[in-house]
Amino acid sequence: PKPKHSLPKKVETPKPKPFDRTHRLKTLVSTLIILVVLDYFTRDFLFEWSIPLIQYFRSIATPGWDTFFTIVSEFGDKYVISLFIIISFNFLDLPKCFLVSLNAYSALALLSLLKSINHEPRPFHVHDISPSKCWLEYGNPSGHSLISSCLFLTLWQLVCKQKGWDALVPALETPEKKRKRMTVLAGALLCIGLVSFSRVWLGVHTLNQIFYGWMWGSIVSLLYCDILYFEICRFTNSLRTKDTTQLIFNFGTRNFFLIYTLALLTFLVGSVLNPTPKAWLENVQKNCAGKLRAKDSVDPEWQNFEKFNLAFSVVGVYLGIIVESKLVGTDKYPFATQTSVLCSTVRMLSTFFIGCPTIMGILLKSDQYSYVTVQICKYVLPATLGNFYLFGFSKWVALKLNLINTRQPAPGEDTVYFLQGRESLIEEVPAGDISILDGWVTKPKQ
Known part of the structure; x- marks a missing residue:
């Protein structure tokens, strides 16, 4: 018999886990339906159960603790959203930074729509509770819990992807990667918990509103950073190859106009067909005595629409990426943010201070101008122009200051x-x- 010769053992390439988007999407939708049904049957109980708890917190509240939790609460508000976007732009690559901004502004838009649809009061709208500050839009879901859960979970996922700590390729998984991944997740969950608890302490949200915010924030984060992650990255990197018609009319822009139209209709229909009960407005005036400005509208529907307009600034992000790829040309540096921590910090600070003139409108005094003027000049324009500068020109400025990594893909x-x-x-x-x-x-x- 012929001798048997053993063949050289084939070295297998590490492969990622099979990715079944349809299965994941079905699982996400099924989970969402279950949670919405659960919320429907428990929200009234949790709302009423929360009132004595909130009244107790307000009875033991001190100025010091209120100040502390007000600061903590800001980590789910619009100014910290802007800060997170600036940080991510200087430490993550462009598609991941676009994902951070898309998550943030989608969360803001979804928040306003859900508040109008649920039409649920804040605790001080219907009970004798004196909040530390009077947030006047509807209560369900809690915007701070929704935005904080969406943002912090998004940053956790994207940082793990950037650092290679995710478990995409099982053969490359190590205990060290898992430990780092879980450590960052624990930090993210701690921040979400603190922000959410601060809203209960300050007397502006009940537990069901907090849980509802967690639910939707997590859903948005998983949708963008897991199920649609590849498509969004590919879309961001393909803008340079699209013509004008494709840039104006595509899946993203169509959905943007659809959602904005829906929000406008919700605002108009809600104000006419489902107005805020008079008893709520009277209770707000009583509980917020001395905490309202002369021109403040206590109608939650108006307040919801004001917050929704902040989501318009995603247009600035989109236009900025187009300008960078079509005109400025700094998109040819895909590794621009791969610099030392010191260099990245200096780049981030220079980005902020040089871009400050674009956001000067936030200093506009609301009580001195009309509602429309305030909406456009104080909310829409500053955020839109700021994002346009950040995504369109700030990398070019950093290039001139020698603050980016100019390594390009090698020839061939x-x-x-x-x-x-x-x-x-x-x-x-x-x-x-x-x-x-x-x-x-x-x-x-x-």
């Missing part, structure tokens, strides 16, 4: 964004040619 290489869960990309590349750099995979051209 294709650089493609890492396709989460796409086995085909890994299979196309021999094991020795794979170079995963903060979410990028480079391979030589054939």
